[in-house]
Amino acid sequence: xxxxxxxxxxxxxxxxxxxxxxxxxxxxxxxxxxxxxxxxxxxxxxxxxxxxxxxxxxxxxxxxxxxxxxxxxxxxxxxxxxxxxxxxxxxxxxxxxxxxxxxxxxxxxxxxxxxxxxxxxxxxxxxxxxxxxxxxxxxxxxxxxxxxxxxxxxxxxxxxxxxxxxxxxxxxxxxxxxxxxxxxxxxxxxxxxxxxxxxxxxxxxxxxxxxxxxxxxxxxxxxxxxxxxxxxxxxxxxxxxxxxxxxxxxxxxxxxxxxxxxxxxxxxxxxxxxxxxxxxxxxxxxxxxxxxxxxxxxxxxxx
Amino acid sequence: xxxxxxxxxxxxxxxxxxxxxxxxxxxxxxxxxxxxxxxxxxxxxxxxxxxxxxxxxxxxxxxxxxxxxxxxxxxxxxxxxxxxxxxxxxxxxxxxxxxxxxxxxxxxxxxxxxxxxxxxxxxxxxxxxxxxxxxxxxxxxxxxxxxxxxxxxxxxxxxxxxxxxxxxxxxxxxxxxxxxxxxxxxxxxxxxxxxxxxxxxxxxxxxxxxxxxxxxxxxxxxxxxxxxxxxxxxxxxxxxxxxxxxxxxxxxxxxxxxxxxxxxxxxxxx
Numbered sequence: 001x002x003x004x005x006x007x008x009x010x011x012x013x014x015x016x017x018x019x020x021x022x023x024x025x026x027x028x029x030x031x032x033x034x035x036x037x038x039x040x041x042x043x044x045x046x047x048x049x050x051x052x053x054x055x056x057x058x059x060x061x062x063x064x065x066x067x068x069x070x071x072x073x074x075x076x077x078x079x080x081x082x083x084x085x086x087x088x089x090x091x092x093x094x095x096x097x098x099x100x101x102x103x104x105x106x107x108x109x110x111x112x113x114x115x116x117x118x119x120x121x122x123x124x125x126x127x128x129x130x131x132x133x134x135x136x137x138x139x140x141x142x143x144x145x146x147x148x149x150x151x152x153x154x155x156x157x158x159x160x161x162x163x164x165x166x167x168x169x170x171x172x173x174x175x176x177x178x179x180x181x182x183x184x185x186x187x188x189x190x191x192x193x194x195x196x197x198x199x200x201x202x203x204x205x206x207x208x209x210x211x212x213x214x215x216x217x218x219x220x221x222x223x224x225x226x227x228x229x230x231x232x233x234x235x236x237x238x239x240x241x242x243x244x245x246x247x248x249x250x251x252x253x254x255x256x257x258x259x260x261x262x263x264x265x266x267x268x269x270x271x272x273x274x275x276x277x278x279x280x281x282x283x284x285x286x287x288x289x290x291x292x293x294x295x296x297x298x299x300x301x302x303x
Numbered sequence: 304x305x306x307x308x309x310x311x312x313x314x315x316x317x318x319x320x321x322x323x324x325x326x327x328x329x330x331x332x333x334x335x336x337x338x339x340x341x342x343x344x345x346x347x348x349x350x351x352x353x354x355x356x357x358x359x360x361x362x363x364x365x366x367x368x369x370x371x372x373x374x375x376x377x378x379x380x381x382x383x384x385x386x387x388x389x390x391x392x393x394x395x396x397x398x399x400x401x402x403x404x405x406x407x408x409x410x411x412x413x414x415x416x417x418x419x420x421x422x423x424x425x426x427x428x429x430x431x432x433x434x435x436x437x438x439x440x441x442x443x444x445x446x447x448x449x450x451x452x453x454x455x456x457x458x459x460x461x462x463x464x465x466x467x468x469x470x471x472x473x474x475x476x477x478x479x480x481x482x483x484x485x486x487x488x489x490x491x492x493x494x495x496x497x498x499x500x501x502x503x504x505x506x507x508x509x510x511x512x513x514x515x516x517x518x519x520x521x522x523x524x525x526x527x528x529x530x531x532x533x534x535x536x537x538x539x540x541x542x543x544x545x546x547x548x549x550x551x552x553x554x555x556x557x558x559x560x561x562x563x564x565x566x567x568x569x570x571x572x573x
Binding site for chain 2: 010011012014015017018019021022023025026027028029030032033036103106107109110111113114122124125126128129131132133134135136137139140141142143144146148150180183184187233234237238240241242243244247248258261262265266271274275278281282285289292293296297
């Protein structure tokens with residue numbers, strides 16, 4: 001007991017370097033996003049005003065504060081393009097997460113039923129694509145889905161279609177890309193809870209006369225809910241802000257919020273509006289982020 | 304008998320289909336990188352033509368070199384700070400601002416990358432820092448140290464604390480006990496953390512796009528700008544090389560985690 005207490009002090013000192021780093025490069029930058037979201041676009045370097053000049057004295061800083069406004073947020077709330085972008089982000093994230101759960105659950109369930117030796121192998125096999133470059137995996141799908149791509153060649157050869165089907169630049173392609181990229185994030189937490197589950201519980205339900213679907217629905221599924229929650233959050237949150245997949249695979253007519261932010265920033269060079277879009281995205285995600293944080297902490301405390 | 308019957312036909316089918324779904328696209332990409340034909344989808348026999356084109360493409364080589372340098376430096380700094388963070392969280396008990404600290408370490412794991420990238424860029428602009436190698440390295444370190452912290456922390460959590468306590472009861476100073484008892488035990492997780500940080504940095508497009516300057520594009524940024532213009536067979540070759548590099552990294556990381564499981568502890572999931 002005393003040994004543990006002695007150990008605690010130097011361990012606390014270990015926090016100093018990462019703490020300072022995260023405050024400097026994670027927390028402080030959010031202050032800048034907040035500040036610039038309240039600024040106006042300007043043809044200047046940097047492209048916004050007012051710029052705080054700490055050497056100019058107190059009255060200049062007060063004047064700069066007075067010049068801050070919520071105009072950017074008014075713009076975002078009143079312009080249909082942005083409102084649609086938020087709604088589309090949420091729709092895409094909900095649909096894709098549902099698909100991921102439907103596809104990922106049977107895979108995780110199958111993994112948990114494997115003999116112990118094979119479970120480790122299966123887990124490595126699921127993790128490996130997660131290590132492989134994200135962009136490369138999307139690019140691999142462009143190869144397959146393009147006009148004269150492999151999918152159309154196969155469909156034509158099997159005479160399932162008479163002319164090449166347009167796959168690329170459709171929502172279908174985008175959903176394929178999202179499901180493909182995020183599948184490991186869904187499988188792993190599901191597998192973690194399913195593998196820990198006591199098989200005797202299912203056997204008991206079966207022995208007591210429950211048909212397999214009832215065993216699954218009344219015993220297995222409720223017990224796997226923590227894994228479902230973790231998997232859903234782990235996929236939902238980043239999909240809302242997704243940029244690369246919709247940009248490369250979806251059509252260009254309706255954008256998601258991550259794309260809108262990117263366009264405002266890089267194409268329109270409107271940094272204040274991009275910052276305001278980021279703030280709203282963060283507010284939209286705050287609830288799921290907090291939920292995720294709580295789940296994560298509970299799992300660490302249990303594990 | 305009971306064990307085998309638990310694996311139903313449905314289980315096997317979903318596993319097989321799932322793994323095929325995960326691997327077939329990558330396999331197709333690798334095969335087509337050896338395609339002699341200029342048309343990406345017409346098979347023209349085996350050839351290393353596109354690999355030659357890649358090695359002749361100066362811009363791509365420079366971008367690859369930039370990516371490798373950023374990945375090695377950011378993974379190394381992230382492993383140092385991430386390990387310290389994991390030690391502080393799992394051995395530091397309560398300290399002031401602990402909740403904020405752990406919150407800051409978990410948030411970047413799920414935060415959309417556009418937000419992280421944008422906020423870091425605004426910081427660099429405000430500091431008037433010249434954007435390029437160092438700004439991307441700092442940005443990647445910030446993101447990947449959180450992953451290192453999680454991997455190392457899960458290893459520390461599964462470690463038997465009585466080993467450290469025994470060392471200290473025998474007169475070891477805490478830092479000494481950590482260095483000679485704990486550190487060797489968590490070394491495989493630290494190696495795995497470095498590998499994860501390395502591949503995440505090598506992979507990142509969004510954060511690098513925000514934080515890099517003109518003339519210092521990373522490989523994903525170059526690939527992305529090429530892919531937007533249309534599919535080029537050369538990209539297949541580059542992607543295959545990246546996959547091969549990452550495969551080597553995975554083999555080393557899994558050997559490291561095998562080492563850790565042979566020491567009688569369960570291996571960290573990553």
